[in-house]
Amino acid sequence: MASKSIPTPTSATKQFYATDSPWEAAYGHYRAIRVGQQIYVSGTTAADPESPPENPRMLCPGDARGQTQATLKEVIKAIQSLGGRGAESIVRTQLFIQRHEDAPAVMQGFTDILGRQLGGDIGSTAILLVVSSFADPEMLVEIMVDAIADAS
DSSP: OOOOEEOOOOOSSOEEEEEOOHHHHHHOOOSEEEETTEEEEEEEOOBOTTSOTTSOOBSSTTOHHHHHHHHHHHHHHHHHHTTOOSGGGEEEEEEEESOGGGHHHHHHHHHHHHOGGGOTTOOOEEEEEEOSOOSSTTOOEEEEEEEETTOO
């Protein structure tokens, strides 16, 4: 289940996109912000939007590929909500994992959604980093992206 969009403030220079994600609620950040044609998507995980901020749960527990796919679908929804086309608008992807052994599954999930073999306008630069830990040990991957709203 995807997060639901929630109302955001009006700004002369920025467009905001927020969801009911338990992490956004707990830490007070936006899922994504658009400035001009640039869209910046916060670190996003496969958080279960039905879980409360005080006890967030993950979708696809124990499944790094599934969490990657769910996360990228949430990222694409944010991009589309701010006027981007979707996967075609993504130009840079940063993937963070806490267990080196999850790298092949995470990169397969990336390839499923953003791999250059999909053709057309889909394709992204990428980096995969191993970090010491996440806010929740059930998180297997966290993803940040930059996109351009007028990608064509």
